[in-house]
Amino acid sequence: MxxxxxxxxxxxxxxxxxxxxxxxxxxxRMNADNYYLQITEDGTQHEHKLDDGSVMTSYSYKLEATNADGETETLEFTAQKNLRKDAYLKVYVKDEDQVSSYDEVTFEEIPKKAQEKLK
Incomplete structure (x- = not known):
């Protein structure tokens, strides 16, 4: 027992x-590389009609991002809303170019080498 x-x-x-x-x-966000970028333009709007007839809107972005070592890479990702211009994002990248998530951060939270590239 x-x-x-x-x-x-x-x-x-x-x-x-x-x-x-x-x-x-x-x-x-687990086992993802971190990149930092600044939203410099409005996203490209895409509308998708769902099976129930409603319309879902998403916004796509293609921007230069910098990692903590100062290396840059062009990343493509989508968001469910048009992101705020001049906002800084920390993006989580898997498989070298697949953005899996993102967070808005302040400029001070970005590593120094990445800050130099974003100025």
């Missing part, structure tokens, strides 16, 4: 840890 209760307890703890991981961790 003790072994059974221990197994149930361990399974409960593992299940709780799994639920926590699924709700709190952003898997799009």
């Amino acid at each position: 003790k072994k059974f209760l221990m197994i149930v307890g361990i399974l409960f703890i593992l299940g709780a840890a799994g639920v926590f991981a699924l709700t709190k961790l952003d898997f799009n």
